[in-house]
Amino acid sequence: MDAAVRRYRVMAYITGTVLIVLCFVGIPLQVAAGNDVVVNDVGTLHGILYIIYLITAYLLARRLRLSIGPTILMLAAGTIPVLTFVVERWVTRKYINPARQGQQAGQAAPTARTG
């Protein structure tokens, strides 16, 4: 499970950071200065990163056996500025940490491959 958590976290931070650059640097530049270079490049980059983020987030959600609501929230978080980080903290507190404690107590599933 640790590897799935790490992959998700790395992608959440990268995607979240790129999205913040896109929304708080790129879009103001485009709107105010008519400069689309940042929006075009960073926008495309975020698009590609978000695809990878989706995969890592979904695999972790399955590993944690999340129900559909939290899963969709995790997936959607990659498209809303700042929410990516908030949701990552929330998932860690609410699902990852309890799952880890359960694993330590010998209650949780062995890290069998889910896919």
Add this chain to the structure above:
Amino acid sequence: MSSAEADGPAAEQAPAPGWRFLVSRRWLGWHLAMVVSVGGMLALGWWQFRRAEEGNALSWAYTFEWPIFAVFAVVFWAKTIRDEFSPPDATATLARAELAVGARLPGPAGRDHDQEADQAEPEDEDLAAYNAYLARLQEQVKDHGRWHGLR
């Protein structure tokens, strides 16, 4: 009691939840949401394709991206359903195994209990016996996870 053994026949014998959950109101809502969102994503992809043809360079990226998202939606939907069909084998197996350990416990009670009860407060034999039972339960379950490849 090895994990390989438990994953094999035991997992297959576990009662499958069946397909009825798929027509529950909750899941019908999810099916509908899936269809609508996939249709919406394909429409957005088409819209971006039109914009790309009109000369918007960024739209080329989104022209390919929206259909990919649509495929993801279908794949995630299908995988989630498949996971619902097959019970979470590892946790279920472990839970059953622990139940089996607990089920044997009340049998050979008695001997150890009395010994410990004497050393503890003699006025509450029941409590001491229960504590000894808990202690033994803890002892038996302590390293249990290791059998399943856990720590």
